[in-house]
Amino acid sequence: MSDVLEVRGLTKQYSKVLAADKVSFTIGEGEIFALIGPNGAGKTTTIRMISTLLMPTAGDAIVAGHSVVKEPAKVRECITYLPDEAGAYKNMTGLRYLRFMAGLFVSDIDGINAAVERAKEMCGLGDRLEDKIGSYSRGMIRKLLLSRAVMTRPKLAILDEPTSGLDVLNAIEIRKMIKELAEKEKMSFLLSSHNMLEIEFVSDRVGIITGGHLMVTGSADELKERYGANNLEEVFERVVKEHEVH
Amino acid sequence: MKFINLLKKELSELINLQMILGLVVALGIFMVLGGIMDTTIDEAKEETTNVTIRLCDRDNTEYTKSLIESIKKDGNKVKIFETSGSDYAAILDENDIKDLIIIPEGFTAALEKSERPEIITVSRMKSAATLSNLNVGTSSGLSIIKDKIAADVASRNGMSAQDYSIIETPVQVRENTVVDDKSAEIAPGDIMSKIALQNSIMPLIVFVLIIMTSQMLMSAVANEKTDKTLETLLSAPVSRGAVIGAKMLAAAIIALINAGVYMFGFTFFVSGATDTVADAAKELVESSLSVDEAISKLGLTLGGLDYFLVGLQLFFTIMICLSVSLILGALVNDSKNTQNMIMPIMMLAMIPYMISVLADINGLPAVFRYIVYAIPFTHTFSAIPNLMFGNRTLFFAGLIYQMIVFAICMFFALRLFMSDKIFTISLNFGQKSKYKSRKRKAEKAAASKKEE
Numbered sequence: 001m002s003d004v005l006e007v008r009g010l011t012k013q014y015s016k017v018l019a020a021d022k023v024s025f026t027i028g029e030g031e032i033f034a035l036i037g038p039n040g041a042g043k044t045t046t047i048r049m050i051s052t053l054l055m056p057t058a059g060d061a062i063v064a065g066h067s068v069v070k071e072p073a074k075v076r077e078c079i080t081y082l083p084d085e086a087g088a089y090k091n092m093t094g095l096r097y098l099r100f101m102a103g104l105f106v107s108d109i110d111g112i113n114a115a116v117e118r119a120k121e122m123c124g125l126g127d128r129l130e131d132k133i134g135s136y137s138r139g140m141i142r143k144l145l146l147s148r149a150v151m152t153r154p155k156l157a158i159l160d161e162p163t164s165g166l167d168v169l170n171a172i173e174i175r176k177m178i179k180e181l182a183e184k185e186k187m188s189f190l191l192s193s194h195n196m197l198e199i200e201f202v203s204d205r206v207g208i209i210t211g212g213h214l215m216v217t218g219s220a221d222e223l224k225e226r227y228g229a230n231n232l233e234e235v236f237e238r239v240v241k242e243h244e245v246h
Numbered sequence: 247m248k249f250i251n252l253l254k255k256e257l258s259e260l261i262n263l264q265m266i267l268g269l270v271v272a273l274g275i276f277m278v279l280g281g282i283m284d285t286t287i288d289e290a291k292e293e294t295t296n297v298t299i300r301l302c303d304r305d306n307t308e309y310t311k312s313l314i315e316s317i318k319k320d321g322n323k324v325k326i327f328e329t330s331g332s333d334y335a336a337i338l339d340e341n342d343i344k345d346l347i348i349i350p351e352g353f354t355a356a357l358e359k360s361e362r363p364e365i366i367t368v369s370r371m372k373s374a375a376t377l378s379n380l381n382v383g384t385s386s387g388l389s390i391i392k393d394k395i396a397a398d399v400a401s402r403n404g405m406s407a408q409d410y411s412i413i414e415t416p417v418q419v420r421e422n423t424v425v426d427d428k429s430a431e432i433a434p435g436d437i438m439s440k441i442a443l444q445n446s447i448m449p450l451i452v453f454v455l456i457i458m459t460s461q462m463l464m465s466a467v468a469n470e471k472t473d474k475t476l477e478t479l480l481s482a483p484v485s486r487g488a489v490i491g492a493k494m495l496a497a498a499i500i501a502l503i504n505a506g507v508y509m510f511g512f513t514f515f516v517s518g519a520t521d522t523v524a525d526a527a528k529e530l531v532e533s534s535l536s537v538d539e540a541i542s543k544l545g546l547t548l549g550g551l552d553y554f555l556v557g558l559q560l561f562f563t564i565m566i567c568l569s570v571s572l573i574l575g576a577l578v579n580d581s582k583n584t585q586n587m588i589m590p591i592m593m594l595a596m597i598p599y600m601i602s603v604l605a606d607i608n609g610l611p612a613v614f615r616y617i618v619y620a621i622p623f624t625h626t627f628s629a630i631p632n633l634m635f636g637n638r639t640l641f642f643a644g645l646i647y648q649m650i651v652f653a654i655c656m657f658f659a660l661r662l663f664m665s666d667k668i669f670t671i672s673l674n675f676g677q678k679s680k681y682k683s684r685k686r687k688a689e690k691a692a693a694s695k696k697e698e
Contacts, residue, residue: 051481054666081481087473103251104482
């Protein structure tokens, strides 16, 4: 399995705060990697650096062979990013939003139409896509944004809290969709979530980050075995406490 | 293609029902005001040209009767009213008139005793508006009566009609106005009344343009930031320059549409007034130059090059607004704060706007003048007067200053947008920083765990 993402010692120093410290991990083709950690641990900073939104203070991340430091424009062609609590343009209809976003990734009309059709199918919003986004519920917006994130078949989809705001049934549907896309279309995912159950179900490998340090990486089963824990929640608790003691 | 996509999105965000309704209402208000102004001035003009002198002769002597007859003979319209008492409001109401000249009892007797006789005038004041209180009948009637009595007294004292005429108008005034090196035979007041009204259009349009452009771009950036759509947009395969460029261009297009509509509406409003006043002035002073001819002779009209230069300055004004708005919009971390953020731009536009309406910026005391000159928008407000009155050096100095200010502001705006700061910078206006409060909470939690 070739690596779609290779993170090498990614570091971000704000004036007084070290938000990410030499973070390194890889994501293979069709792999789902989940980054978990407490609030302010450095997850979003790491994700934003990989998404080319923030410039690393040191280190680099290679996305599909392109450096986020040297070739950010090339990286953006290979990724999509869905921020946590992201909104959409309230005055646009769902369909208009999908067309607009598809137009930023694809140049030809046929490509745009294909991407929009794919998103329409995946989001399941039906006729509501003709309505303005301002009239959507939080869950509907999240489904729209998720379908937008995968409609152009990016090599790496970066999803920050993908199921936040969704009810249980919708969340299950989304998790299934992510797994299917990874298995069948070999799309790679970098996820961040606070929902350990979700992480355990959906991800192939997990990275636990706290205080800007990536403490451990491995599959959920490997980590449970290594820490003698019954579930991922216990692993998470032990790793975070371990870091606080040190 | 991607830029067009971005531009279409920005335009569709800005063009909404609220904006279109606002424009229609503004245009409607200007048109209604223009119509009212036109009708009011027409009425005033009608009153000026067809003067009716309303008189009440309470003295009722042979002298006053002959005086009234003589006024009528001169071609004046005179209407006689029978009134008594001093309840003037009731007198005006009963007779449904707005002014009256009363020749009181004892008028002739006083005149015969070589005393100064009294005349009473009554005028109704309807409002504070100048045109509503135009009582031409009273003033012209009084003037005619005064002339008749003066001529009568002069004649009784053996003065010839020619001598009296010289005393009445001892000099023929030929007023000339000089602008730069050109002169025209016209009173400066006549020129001022026309160009002041015309020149009031430009500052208003500039003011609307500055506020509207800034507000639109600032909200566009602030909303993207607070809704977190900016992160999605900037992680897409499109350059940050294109994102900024599309936002700036869309805001400029909408602002220019707004300015065009306002300019059209305001011109409609003003043209009624200036045309009617100018026509009336021309009718009254047939021998001298018309106001428009005099303005043209004095070089107070703008040529094609002048309009291009004014347009160029307006362009740089908009660009300064856009670049400053980009920075201020990026500082907003809550959409409610957008209103507060517009304040610096509003103040910088308001100061030169108010000064340009009330006084000549170039005529201010040196210290104040340079302070006002330091505000880049000042040079837009004074662009037309500077070009009209030949202050070209001042105009070009202002234009170059605006270009420099724009380059500096744009440099900082681009630097902000191209860096991480676009996601991290914010002004909180006294609110607690989310980051700091989160950090404080984390520190407290860590400390309590260590204690355990």
